[in-house]
Amino acid sequence: MGDKKRCLLIGLAILITVLLIGSKVYMDKQQEAKVRQEEMIEVVKSEEAKKVFEEGLKNLDSKALTSEGVIQNYKIDYESIEQNPMGGINGKIVVNKNDKLVVLFNLNKEDEKNFDRSVISGNSDELSQLLKGID
Known part of the structure; x- marks a missing residue:
């Protein structure tokens, strides 16, 4: 019974880690897109x-x-x-x-x-x- 719980906890920890990394990558890409949009607007306003x-x-x-x-x-x-x-x-x-x-x-x-x-x-x-x- 202890091995099942340990495997479940390890699986859960891996899942949480993957979700956190995925969220961070997504947020970084969103921020990068926002900066790129602002730069394009500045060029168009020149x-x-x-x-x-x-x-x-x-x-x-x-x-x-x-x-x-x-x-x-x-x-x-x-x-x-x-x-x-x-x-x-x-x-x-x-x-x-x-x-x-x-x-x-x-x-x-x-x-x-x-x-x-x-x-x-x-x-x-x-x-x-x-x-x-x-x-």
């Missing part, structure tokens, strides 16, 4: 990124960010930011404070100092329809 976004919006609408443009203002949706599996940062830009007018972006580094200028990777159908009307 002045250089802002210039690239605005250049991309002006490629869609030559009068963007003026009172004559279809795209009059924009805001980055920070909740949408995620790491692209191929590198870079994906996210979306909300245009004119309208959640249906969306521009998708992929922010990549061209080299150590500069972002790739082709940042816009798509836009919503609603925005496409408005942009078609400016030609």
